Amino acid sequence: MTKRTTTAGISVRDLHLSFGNTKVLTGVNLEIKAGEFFAFLGPSGSGKSTLLRAIAGFGPDPVGEIKVGDRNLSGLPPWERNVGMVFQSYALWPHMSVRKNVAFGLVEKKIPTKQIDDKVEAALSLVGLLDYAERMPSQLSGGQQQRVALARTIVTEPDVLLLDEPLSNLDASLRVQMRRELLSLQRKLGLTTIFVTHDQEEANTTADRMAVLDQGVVQQIGSPQSLYDHPENLFVAGFLGTANILTGKLVNSNGVTRLLLPTGEQLAIDNSAIGAGSLILRPQNITLSEQVELSGLRGQISHREFLGAQVRYLVDVANTQIVVDQSHAVDQPILEVGATVGLVINSRSAVFLPEMRAADAA
Amino acid sequence: MDTSSLRAGQEPRTKRSLTDRLFPSLSGTALAAIFIATLLFGFLILPVAKVIYVAFLDPNSGAITLQNFGDFFSSALFRESFFNSFYVSAMSVVLASVFALPLAYITSRFEFSGAMVIQSLGFIPLIMPPFVGAIAMQLLFGRNGSFNLLLSNYGINIPFMEGLNGVILVQSVHYFPFILINLSASLRNIDRSMEESAQNLGAHGLRLFRRVVFPLAAPGYLAGASLVFIKVFDDLGTPLLLNVNNMLAPQAYLRISSIGISDPMGYVISFILVAFSVFSLWASFLLMRGKDYATTQKGGGGLSRRKLSTRENVVAYAIVIAILLLVLSPHIALGLLAFGTIWSYSPLPDGYTLENFNTMFGQSGAYIKNTLVYAGAAAFLDIVLATAIAYIVLRTKIVGRKWLDYMATAALAVPGVVLGIGYLRTFNDFNVPFVDKPLASWWVIIVVALMIRRLPYALRACMAALQQVSIALEEAAENLGATRSRTIRKVVIPLMSGGILAGFVTSFATAAVELSATIMLVSSDSDAPLAYGIYLFMQTPSGRGAGAALGILAVVIVAAGTMFAQFIIDRERKARTGEH
Numbered sequence: 001m002t003k004r005t006t007t008a009g010i011s012v013r014d015l016h017l018s019f020g021n022t023k024v025l026t027g028v029n030l031e032i033k034a035g036e037f038f039a040f041l042g043p044s045g046s047g048k049s050t051l052l053r054a055i056a057g058f059g060p061d062p063v064g065e066i067k068v069g070d071r072n073l074s075g076l077p078p079w080e081r082n083v084g085m086v087f088q089s090y091a092l093w094p095h096m097s098v099r100k101n102v103a104f105g106l107v108e109k110k111i112p113t114k115q116i117d118d119k120v121e122a123a124l125s126l127v128g129l130l131d132y133a134e135r136m137p138s139q140l141s142g143g144q145q146q147r148v149a150l151a152r153t154i155v156t157e158p159d160v161l162l163l164d165e166p167l168s169n170l171d172a173s174l175r176v177q178m179r180r181e182l183l184s185l186q187r188k189l190g191l192t193t194i195f196v197t198h199d200q201e202e203a204n205t206t207a208d209r210m211a212v213l214d215q216g217v218v219q220q221i222g223s224p225q226s227l228y229d230h231p232e233n234l235f236v237a238g239f240l241g242t243a244n245i246l247t248g249k250l251v252n253s254n255g256v257t258r259l260l261l262p263t264g265e266q267l268a269i270d271n272s273a274i275g276a277g278s279l280i281l282r283p284q285n286i287t288l289s290e291q292v293e294l295s296g297l298r299g300q301i302s303h304r305e306f307l308g309a310q311v312r313y314l315v316d317v318a319n320t321q322i323v324v325d326q327s328h329a330v331d332q333p334i335l336e337v338g339a340t341v342g343l344v345i346n347s348r349s350a351v352f353l354p355e356m357r358a359a360d361a362a
Numbered sequence: 363m364d365t366s367s368l369r370a371g372q373e374p375r376t377k378r379s380l381t382d383r384l385f386p387s388l389s390g391t392a393l394a395a396i397f398i399a400t401l402l403f404g405f406l407i408l409p410v411a412k413v414i415y416v417a418f419l420d421p422n423s424g425a426i427t428l429q430n431f432g433d434f435f436s437s438a439l440f441r442e443s444f445f446n447s448f449y450v451s452a453m454s455v456v457l458a459s460v461f462a463l464p465l466a467y468i469t470s471r472f473e474f475s476g477a478m479v480i481q482s483l484g485f486i487p488l489i490m491p492p493f494v495g496a497i498a499m500q501l502l503f504g505r506n507g508s509f510n511l512l513l514s515n516y517g518i519n520i521p522f523m524e525g526l527n528g529v530i531l532v533q534s535v536h537y538f539p540f541i542l543i544n545l546s547a548s549l550r551n552i553d554r555s556m557e558e559s560a561q562n563l564g565a566h567g568l569r570l571f572r573r574v575v576f577p578l579a580a581p582g583y584l585a586g587a588s589l590v591f592i593k594v595f596d597d598l599g600t601p602l603l604l605n606v607n608n609m610l611a612p613q614a615y616l617r618i619s620s621i622g623i624s625d626p627m628g629y630v631i632s633f634i635l636v637a638f639s640v641f642s643l644w645a646s647f648l649l650m651r652g653k654d655y656a657t658t659q660k661g662g663g664g665l666s667r668r669k670l671s672t673r674e675n676v677v678a679y680a681i682v683i684a685i686l687l688l689v690l691s692p693h694i695a696l697g698l699l700a701f702g703t704i705w706s707y708s709p710l711p712d713g714y715t716l717e718n719f720n721t722m723f724g725q726s727g728a729y730i731k732n733t734l735v736y737a738g739a740a741a742f743l744d745i746v747l748a749t750a751i752a753y754i755v756l757r758t759k760i761v762g763r764k765w766l767d768y769m770a771t772a773a774l775a776v777p778g779v780v781l782g783i784g785y786l787r788t789f790n791d792f793n794v795p796f797v798d799k800p801l802a803s804w805w806v807i808i809v810v811a812l813m814i815r816r817l818p819y820a821l822r823a824c825m826a827a828l829q830q831v832s833i834a835l836e837e838a839a840e841n842l843g844a845t846r847s848r849t850i851r852k853v854v855i856p857l858m859s860g861g862i863l864a865g866f867v868t869s870f871a872t873a874a875v876e877l878s879a880t881i882m883l884v885s886s887d888s889d890a891p892l893a894y895g896i897y898l899f900m901q902t903p904s905g906r907g908a909g910a911a912l913g914i915l916a917v918v919i920v921a922a923g924t925m926f927a928q929f930i931i932d933r934e935r936k937a938r939t940g941e942h
Contacts, residue, residue: 104565108565
């Protein structure tokens with residue numbers, strides 16, 4: 001099994017889908033490039049699995065267009081799509097051996113027996129399970145079952161690969177290992193892959209690009225880094241990492257932009273926008289200072305957690321609670337709960353979302 | 363722990379009482395275990411062993427021999443009976459599958475509005491003892507029954523009820539729910555992803571069914587089918603009432619009741635019946651091993667159901683209604699017979715009356731009273747034993763405790779006829795003091811037989827109930843100072859009460875209509891229970907109406923019992939899920 005010479009991109013245009021009267025997907029548009037490792041990220045009920053299943057041809061018929069390469073999949077039954085899918089539960093058939101499970105799709109394609117044997121062996125050695133070919137699925141560990149499910153799908157040489165929460169049934173330690181294996185396998189095969197997950201770390205560590213979904217709507221598409229650094233709405237900001245959100249009004253006076261908080265505090269930031277909106281601050285972009293007078297904001301530490309590499313403080317500021325992460329060095333003293341501190345903001349790293357866009361997320 | 367005994371160290375015996383010295387370290391539960399083991403040995407293992415032993419005994423010399431089996435197979439009648447029993451059981455499985463497969467398939471694969479009807483009506487045959495419907499079926503499907511009378515206008519006569527056909531029809535109508543229940547359950551337990559992954563890899567339609575759906579459902583089907591096979595193979599009442607005597611169970615009964623309990627053929631047949639029961643239970647165990655294919659995930663649904671077009675819906679309804687009419691025909695016919703005046707050589711009774719019920723109540727007072735006493739006493743003893751066994755097996759470390767469970771459950775593999783013959787042979791010489799009767803012909807032996815035969819049902823209910831009681835609840839009581847026995851009385855039994863009650867009702871309802879063991883043990887009509895009464899009524903054409911009325915009463919008792927047990931189980935489950 002070697003790198004494919006041709007793999008197809010996936011394009012989804014203006015896709016709508018409902019279960020009865022409940023709208024599950026609204027106006028989804030996606031362009032996934034050939035060979036890309038793409039993630040659908042969102043909380044449960046966001047529609048990410050429904051979208052994946054719609055590409056594979058499961059669930060209610062959607063309105064809109066799904067294309068793999070130049071082929072329009074709309075209206076095709078699942079067995080004519082040539083879209084490989086690995087199920088969350090792996091869905092290995094318990095009455096068939098590993099070999100028979102992997103051979104299933106080739107038998108359906110009426111491939112000659114000799115070739116089936118060769119392809120099954122190649123697929124099983126690719127996932128390192130050739131010695132397990134005669135076992136029954138119930139005799140395998142979760143990680144091995146996962147690999148069999150993967151081998152069973154890629155052996156049929158699908159145009160694209162769909163993974164529905166593939167790591168959610170594994171132990172935490174195995175999960176990290178499997179996601180690296182998945183990525184290196186995908187790179188080796190060069191197969192366009194969509195990976196559905198609710199775990200931002202999984203998406204961040206594997207995906208070339210990802211789409212964040214909430215309530216059936218694609219919130220933002222981009223690389224993990226660009227989504228984290230430049231969230232376009234409050235949902236994306238809050239879903240990827242921890243975000244402090246300060247709501248207020250930007251005003252410009254004497255060439256300096258300041259955020260006016262409802263409680264009267266002011267904060268200078270490096271931004272040219274003006275008007276009401278929300279300021280997004282990552283915990284690591286705030287520094288606590290015991291010299292209260294130097295900073296625009298002051299607050300009181302209400303809680304602290306020592307995490308090793310860093311210390312996380314919860315600080316009560318202007319009727320809200322702000323999370324601040326301070327990196328920790330050897331023997332560096334830790335601030336006490338109850339202490340009054342000043343907050344110094346790295347204003348270049350703050351993202352301002354004007355009210356219009358912030359409202360989109362709600 | 364007693365500190366003085368700690369200090370005494372080597373010689374704690376000196377302080378013990380006489381009983382302690384006679385039975386060292388026996389707790390109350392251990393004593394109960396010994397008592398139950400003795401009871402099961404005496405009334406289950408010993409009689410069955412005796413039957414098997416006698417099958418190998420030369421009736422004249424008392425030596426061990428295989429001659430009886432030689433005699434058995436050299437008799438044309440016995441060879442025919444053996445073949446017939448096998449044929450009837452196999453054909454009943456086939457016919458029962460013909461009834462069950464479409465119903466299971468339609469309800470599990472399609473969005474079918476009649477699914478609820480099937481789920482409730484499909485199980486009704488089980489609540490009627492099969493022999494009760496046998497006579498009624500003859501009036502509908504017999505040579506001069508309603509159907510053939512209607513068909514005779516066209517010169518057609520279909521031998522639905524002739525000889526073995528009648529037994530096959532009655533048995534498959536009665537037992538097909540076993541296949542329906544098991545097959546539906548395993549179809550329901552197939553996760554949707556099993557099907558979707560096959561579709562994703564290119565399979566659909568019949569290939570998908572053959573390669574994935576059917577193999578996954580097969581264990582459930584086989585479980586149901588083997589149950590049907592063995593039930594039919596062992597059944598005595600239905601062939602007897604249909605006057606089909608050339609089968610194994612009726613032959614055993616007739617040999618013992620007409621020639622006497624020393625005739626070896628009854629024992630040879632009993633041995634064959636037990637061997638077949640054990641063999642098919644063992645075979646189905648082997649087939650099922652490692653095949654727990656329940657694949658449903660949390661939150662996942664069963665197989666996806668397709669919408670039916672209007673035409674398909676009509677076809678589906680036609681199939682379902684036809685099957686349901688057929689399987690409910692014993693009830694319909696029994697009702698007609700019970701409420702009809704004269705029903706002979708006509709498609710329907712001449713008129714309708716309540717007279718049969720008058721006759722029945724006039725003559726069956728003793729039958730009804732006996733049934734309530736026997737079934738009530740047997741069911742009560744069952745739940746006492748079952749609760750004790752469940753506690754001993756699940757909560758103590760007594761050596762060999764699992765064997766109590768195995769022994770009690772082994773009663774499932776013992777046909778009623780065999781148990782009856784075993785009791786006759788074992789307890790005929792045992793004279794009961796004060797009553798001055800052999801134990802084998804004292805009415806109490808009927809209670810004992812019913813108790814042993816229904817113990818497995820009560821035991822499963824009590825085991826399930828105790829498994830649901832968290833051990834922490836008992837530990838909490840003991841931690842607060844309650845002794846073992848007070849904990850059992852104040853905590854364990856109250857929490858098990860729903861399961862115990864369900865076990866009582868199930869045992870009672872099924873014991874009330876049991877015929878195969880009791881027919882062997884009833885020594886006088888005044889001791890006879892209701893099932894035997896129906897058998898007696900049905901012997902004469904004039905008694906059929908009253909017999910049917912008594913049959914209706916039996917159905918009502920079993921139906922009410924089943925519904926009550928289901929109600930209790932549902933309420934318990936709701937209460938439990940409501941708490942969490």
